[in-house]
Amino acid sequence: MKFSGQILKMTTQNAKPIQYYLNLSADLINMNQLFGKRLKLKHIGFECVNCGGDEKIYRMGFCKRCFFESPYASETIIRPELSTAHLGVGERDLEVEQSIQLAPHIVYLAYTGDVKVGVTRRTQIPTRWIDQGATFALPIAETDNRYEAGMIEVAMKEHLADKTNWRKMLEDDFEDDLDLADFREKVKEFFPENFKNFYSREHEMMRLDYPYEAPEKIVSVNLDKSPEFEGILCGIKGQYLSFEGGNFINVRAHEGYVVELEI
Incomplete structure (x- = not known):
């Protein structure tokens, strides 16, 4: 079974254990059902979560231009004490900032x-x-x-x-x-x-109850350095996919990456 598309952070449902769904463009894949199965990931491009452009992702799923221009990537996302929407003062887009901050x-x-x-x-x-x-x-x-x-x-x-x-x-x-x-x-x-x-x-x-057991070692896998990866999915915690042998992929860190997924 093959899928392809833009990665967004996994959607979750608070259950016992927590249910995870991978957002891959038009597909929503229940990851809990894939425990024990071998997954193959191939990084094939980028798609900015804001403009949709095929530009290298800079941070948080945004290309560099959008990261410095979009109100959804403003400094108040990281540092809420800098918020000024309550004063009627906008940073990038007051209407958007009011919807988030107020x-x-x-x-x-x-x-x-x-x-x-x-x-x-x-x-x-x-x-x-x-x-x-x-x-x-x-x-x-x-x-x-x-x-x-x-x-x-x-x-x-x-x-x-x-x-x-x-x-x-x-x-x-x-x-x-x-x-x-x-x-x-x-x-x-x-x-x-x-x-x-x-x-x-x-x-x-x-x-919170995660479908996860800690391995003996923890190794981070980055699709920039390893554009093709395969492994047996063992569990999930946070936004991290845990694979056999202690390999982990941070889904949130790969937002905006376009991949092919083979199960």
Whole structure:
């Protein structure tokens, strides 16, 4: 069976275990059904997720021009504290930025090999946590817009990591008695004074169940360096496909790549 098309990040369904679907242009492929099967991938081109051009992908699925021009790749995507839509000030496209930034946001704690802090729109829970490969996650604040959430995250980053160590996440090592509620109580004192009213104890900790077992070694496979790859699919965690022998492909890192997939 053969497919071809542009890679987008996998669509997920929070179940036990989590169900994964590979987006390959017009095809949506249930990856859980392919465990134990040999997959062959061949990188044959690029397709920018914004303009559709056959340009080398620069970052986040965008060609270089779109990365620096599209509102969907603006700096506030990475650094929410820079958001200005709540002031009526646009960075690249105010209407688009308002649709993203002027929505309820969650500041959360997640365990991805270490406890980290993060920000996402409320509508992206639990998708955001699944994409990061979080074993546990717990909201600690709910804000009215992206700027407010970003300011809380900036304060939290002085005490907690804000990025996922992908190797530690894939090592899948954690304490059974880990309780993020304890961390939530401890970090309350680090909230900026003007943002303490957003602190929340209302949410319960969520545990996520991945179709995955950690291998003895972890090797990253990049389609730029290895444009043809084949292996037996063993599991998935976050946006990483796990293959026999400890080889991993980060699907999110290959957004905008055009591939041929043979099963």
